[in-house]
Amino acid sequence: MLTRYLTVKEDGTHETEIKKSRFICTLFRIKTETEAKEIIQAIKKEHWKASHNCHAYVLGDNSDCQRSSDDGEPSGTAGIPMLEILKKRELINTLAVVTRYFGGTELGKGGLIRAYGGAVNEALDSIGIVEGKLQQEIMLTVDYAQHSKVENFLANSSYDLKATEFTDKVILTCMIDENKLSAFETDITELLNGQQELSLGEKSYFEKDYLG
Known part of the structure; x- marks a missing residue:
C-alpha cells in the first residue's frame, strides 16, 4: 500500500x-x-x-x-x-x-x-494537484471552551484536520502521520493540560493541495 x-x-x-x-x-x-x-x-x-x-x-x-x-x-x-x-x-x-x-x-x-x-x-x-498521504485518524474530543484553541493550534501545525463534529462536546478528526502519533499526543496534552479524550480511528488517505 x-x-x-x-x-x-x-x-x-x-x-x-x-x-x-x-x-x-x-x-x-x-x-x-x-x-x-x-x-x-x-x-x-x-x-x-x-x-x-x-x-x-x-x-x-x-x-x-x-x-x-x-x-x-x-x-x-x-x-x-x-x-x-x-x-x-x-x-x-x-x-x-x-x-x-x-x-x-x-x-x-x-x-x-x-x-x-x-x-x-x-x-x-x-x-491543481493533490497529495494523498496514508495517515492515522485520531478523534480528539474537547469541551466547547477549548475548541478555538485547538483549531488555532492545528492551523499552525503540521497536523491535518479532516472534520469537526459538534455534539455535547466537539469531536475533531485529525489525520496524523504514523511517526508523529506520539508527538501529537504530547503536544495536545500540553496544550490542554490533559483535559481531552483521544481515540484511534482508521488508517486512510487524506488529500490536500500539493504545491510541489
Whole structure:
C-alpha cells in the first residue's frame, strides 16, 4: 500500500490557443482502464468535429499501466509528450485528453510536441494537484471552551484536520502521520493540560493541495 501519491485534484478542463488552433485539455481521475476508455470515447463523441482527440493516462500505484495515442497527429507528437508530462509530475490514476480544433496553421513536429505537452502542463497548473498521504485518524474530543484553541493550534501545525463534529462536546478528526502519533499526543496534552479524550480511528488517505 502506498504511503503517499499525487493525482489531479478533480476532473476539469483548460483551453489554450496556439496559432488559431484550439487545444482543449480535459483531465480526469480514473480507477480502471475500462473507465479511461469509456471517457475517451465519450470525449470523441462530444468533440466529433475536432481534428484530433489525443490522450494519455497512467494507472496503478506505480503507474504500471501507461497508454497514449496521437489520434492522427504525426507519430510521437501528441500522446507521448502528454504522457511524459503526467510522468514528470509523478501522477497516478490520471487521464488527459487533448482535443484539437485545427486553426489553419501547421505547427511542425516540434510545435506539436510543445503544444500538446504544454496543454497538459497548463491544465494541471490550472486545475491543481493533490497529495494523498496514508495517515492515522485520531478523534480528539474537547469541551466547547477549548475548541478555538485547538483549531488555532492545528492551523499552525503540521497536523491535518479532516472534520469537526459538534455534539455535547466537539469531536475533531485529525489525520496524523504514523511517526508523529506520539508527538501529537504530547503536544495536545500540553496544550490542554490533559483535559481531552483521544481515540484511534482508521488508517486512510487524506488529500490536500500539493504545491510541489
